[in-house]
Amino acid sequence: MNDTSSSTTSEVATTEAAETYDHWFRAKVLTSLNDDRPTASHETVMAQLRKIVTPQTDGHAADSMED
Helix, strand or coil: CCCCCCCCCCCCCCHHHHHHHHHHHHHHHHHHHCCCCCCCCHHHHHHHHHHHHCCCCCCHHHHHHHC
C-alpha cells in the first residue's frame, strides 16, 4: 500500500464536512484576531504554567514514598 498522506494533513470524509470545518476554523481565527484582551509573552505563560504543573513539595509525597 502506498500511503502518501502527511501527518500535517487530515482526511475529511466529504466536501460538506470539509466546508463545515473550514467555516468553524475561520470563525475561530476571526474571533481570535478580534480579541482585544492584552497578550502575554511565551515566557510569561510558560512561567505561569510551570508554577501550576510543578509539584509542590509539602512533605506529603515524601511520606507516601516511605510506605
